[in-house]
Amino acid sequence: MFIVTSQEMKSIDAFTIESLGLPARVLMENAGYAVARVIESRYPKGTRVLILAGKGNNGGDGLVAARHLADAGYPVHVILAVAAASLSGEAAFQYERIQRFGISSSMYDPFTFHRELSRSELIVDALLGTGTKGSPRHPYDEMIVAANESRKPIVAVDIPSGLDADNGHVSQPCIRATCTVSLAFLKRGLVSQPGAEYAGECVVERIGIPHWAAERHGVKTRLLTEMEIAGLMRPRHPSGHKGTYGHVMLVGSCRRMVGAGLLAAHAAVRTGAGLVTLGVPASALPAAAGRVLEVMLTPLPDNGTGEYYADMAEEILLAAEDKDVLAVGPGLGRFAGGETFLRKIIREWPKPLILDADALYLLAQDVTMLRERTDPTILTPHPGEMARLLGCSIADVQMARIDHARTFATTYQVTLVLKGNYTVIAHKTGDVAINPTGNPGMATGGTGDVLTGMIASLVAQGYDPYEASCLAVYLHGATGDRLAEKIGQQALAAGDLIEEIGPTWIEIERKRLF
Ligand SMILES: NC(=O)C1=CN([C@@H]2O[C@H](COP(=O)(O)OP(=O)(O)OC[C@H]3O[C@@H](n4cnc5c(N)ncnc54)[C@H](O)[C@@H]3O)[C@@H](O)[C@H]2O)[C@H](O)CC1
């Protein structure tokens, strides 16, 4: 499912209208009708609907919806934010139609507005759409505040008014919708925080703009869907043996963080790797031994410290020689000479490499070392690690997650997984996938280690690095959602997640189209 910016939407709209010859009026009719149908499917006939219409095309969509809802048996009243004379072309055309159809309407004045608001049972927000510039001005601001304060359900047309369609930032005020009917394609702001929270449930409705028009206009951002993920899942081969499913080598679990590497290793086992080896500083080995029976442990000479140090890169490369993928980071710790350590691995490891956690901290000391790699590389930063890699603030990262992830991936030719709500997976070609699964219960220590193990496991099994990342991220979030259903978000722990990977895999795999 494509995700567009307002600029991309504008070009696609123009292309559909001018080159494909589908008039703007037809698109608006489809848009308003789609909104009405969504409302009809959720609210019983007779529900009193108040439609708030702005001056542009978003308002026009609302006016079309008013016409269809009235016809379907909903008492409707329309309030225009501006005088009828200042409505833009298509909205003016639609306003004239609702008058001819005898639909009750008025122009905004505080008294009428509050009276209609208190009588209504459902509000349609058609004030501002993708043409919004800056914070809602008067009287839009007052209308938005009052609509929110009414606590009545709100269906937003295209985006909640006050939302920045491109980055998910919300103005003060911004509509808090129960449901948003996004037209033609999802807008970026609906899958970025805090926008997603203001949008409520999102439904995307077709309005006549063909799907391929997005591709034609170079849209490279999409939302992962369950169907697509199911399609990536490969059945195991009847004659397969453990060698068929690859050997993962993980490096981490220093004395203070033994659990991190173990979580990753265990998750790699549960995601299907043939064999999993965890490299640990020799002195930390007793603490790691016997905790996950399926995992082999490789002690790395550590002078009795239980920590990593620069020279251990040599040992790691030797130990990894016969493995299919190397993942460095969970519980690695920070140490003197870390940059040299990482540079050696980056330069000399000739197969897929995954860098997470403290490996990303080490990488941030000189990101350009990534240019020395030609083999597949996957980075899995959370926003703090991403900020360090870019030398900017976390707020800067969060402001433009998609753009930062994409630029980094294309610049350094890596797969970049920017974690957080709506994890962004960026491919070295500039393709970006956004993940819809997961919940706040997963914001707890160790879940990142689990993800790293899952990605490593899939790469070892021969999945393409980008597809492995998309599949692992989706599955990881879906596993968290399934677990939260069972035990609640509060109680969710990284270790429990691992046991739920298998059942979640089966559940998704069943959606596969044969
Ligand atoms: N063919 C199409 O283009 C279709 C568009 N659809 C809907 O149209 C909107 C986008 O419409 P547009 O007219 O470009 O902009 P808006 O309706 O979002 O509003 C712009 C309007 O409002 C004024 N304005 C801008 N910023 C502010 C502000 N901060 N405060 C107050 N007023 C503001 C500005 O002057 C403009 O006149 C899209 O979201 C869809 O809903 C349909 O889908 C059909 C096809």
Ligand SMILES: [K+]
């Ligand atoms: K809106």
